[in-house]
Amino acid sequence: MRSSTSSFDIYLTRRAPPRGRWLLPISAAFVLFLALVGWMEWELARRGFRPTVVDSPELWSRERDRASALGSHAIVLIGASRAQLDLDLAILARDSGLQPVQLAIDGSSFLPVLSDLAADDSVTGTVLVDYQDANLVWRDHEFTALGYINFWRERMRHPQAIGFAASESLLATLRQRFLRTYADGAGPMLAVSRRLLTAHATPQYLQTLPGRERIADYSLVPMPDFYYLRVMRDAGIEDMSPAPDARAFEASLKQRVETLPEAPAAAFNDNVRIVASAVARIEARGGHVIFVAFPRSGLVLRADEVRFPRKRFWSPFVQQVGGKSLRFDEIPALAAFRCPDGSHLDAKDREPFTHALAETLATRGWIGQGRPPVRNEP
Structure with a gap:
């Protein structure tokens, strides 16, 4: 008597594959898929x-390698x-004449x-610090940066262990680089529900490029509310009383800014010594460190002036660290720029x-000028 297993094996070997014209429906499905993707990309482009x-630790790690x-x-x-x-x-x-490497991290400390x-x-190049x-x-703003650094170090120690994750991240970056459907970390379903089937989708004012630089178009955000939120x-x-109109709210916000307490300087000198030690180490091997206080405007600038008086913070910093430091408001060509949100430049001002x-x-004499840019090395 044959076992059920052997009968099943015979059934499998004798069963013929289903016949039919599969190429046509598969091709039609593929064409429909491409048409859908094309329509989504076209409509998203039309909507801006x-x-x-x-941005991710993996993307940062690639730049850190460079x-x-x-x-x-x-x-x-x-x-x-x-x-x-x-x-x-x-x-x-x-x-x-140098090759830029973007290692800045949003909302973090240098x-x-x-x-x-x-x-x-x-690392023997020039380090330009957003001071x-x-x-x-x-x-308390160091946690994100420490996470990125630890990811990079782990990647250096165990490249095989995270190889799959790195490959997945690379594929995700390629999708995001070329397809609007995946913009800002979205996917097809989210793009359809939040951006294509919505009459008034939230504008995309911020764009992150593969090299981790960012572009902001502040004409797409609601002003002055966006500016007020940035100031706060x-x-x-953390809280503001309601006001009848924008002018009254700004007046109230300005009063709050003027009464801000001066920042405590207890840890400042210790941290400056840490910075000075790092600068000395880089410059001892032929590198350079440049500190730049980037542009700010309006109440964002005023809040910094109230909380961090120059004579108690910036001036002692420059004196103790030495080297190369400059403030935007000390250079007329830099002071002429205005930040729409008080803290960052608009896309049209980047160049x-x-x-x-x-x-x-x-x-x-802190960098060269007029030399051809160095080719990007792997």
């Missing part, structure tokens, strides 16, 4: 959406969102990244500001 990558590989040919940008939004990397490369670069003897007094007073966020104002900054740095 652009491909934009999502900071070491390029050596003296690199100009490494560290700090927060101003270094990402205010600078045009192509212009900076052309004007300086201190952990500067310390990491100082500990890496292969903010708050980074030397409070250390940067100044640490002229980068030109002005590069010219200022070159005039002081």
Whole structure:
């Protein structure tokens, strides 16, 4: 008597594959899929959406590798969102003759990244720091930067262990780079529900490029509300009383800004010594460190002036760290720029500001000027 297993095996071997014209329906499905993708991309483009990558530790790690590989040919940008939004990397490369490496991290402190670069003897280029007094007073904005650094170090120690994750991240970056459907980390379903089937989709004012630089179009955001929220966020104002109109609200906000307490300086000197040590280590092996206080405007600037008086913070910092430091408001060509949200430059100002900054740095002899840009090395 045959077992059920052997009968089943015979059934499998004798069963003929289903017949039919499969090529036509498969081809039709593929064509419909491409048509749907094309329509989505066209409609999203018509609505003003652009491909934009999502910043991530993996993307940052690739740039961190370049900071070491390029050596003296690199100009490494560290700090927060101003270094990402205010600078045009192509212009900076052309004007300086150096290869820009974007290591700034939105909403983070420059201190952990500067310390990491100082500990890496292969970093011998120019480090341009987006300086903010708050980074030397409070250390609570370092967690994101430390997470990025730890990811990069783990990647260096165990490249095989995270190889799959790195491949997935690369594929995701390619999708985001070329397809509007995946802009800002969205996907097809979210793009359809939130952007295509909505009469008034939220405008995409911010775009992140593959090199981690960012572009902001402030004509797409609701002003002055966007500006007021930025002032409150940067100044640490958590609540405001309602006002009958924008003018009254701004007057009330200005009063709050003028009464802000001066920032505590207890940890400032200790942190300045950490910075000075990092600068000395980089410059001892032939590198350069430049600190730049980027443009601010309106009540964002005023809040910084109230909380961080120059004579108690910036001036002692420059004196103790030495080296190369400049403030935007000390240079007429840089002070002429205005920030729509009080804290960052608009997309239309990135190119002229980068030109002005590069010219200022070159005039002081801190970077070269007029040399052809160095080729990007793997």
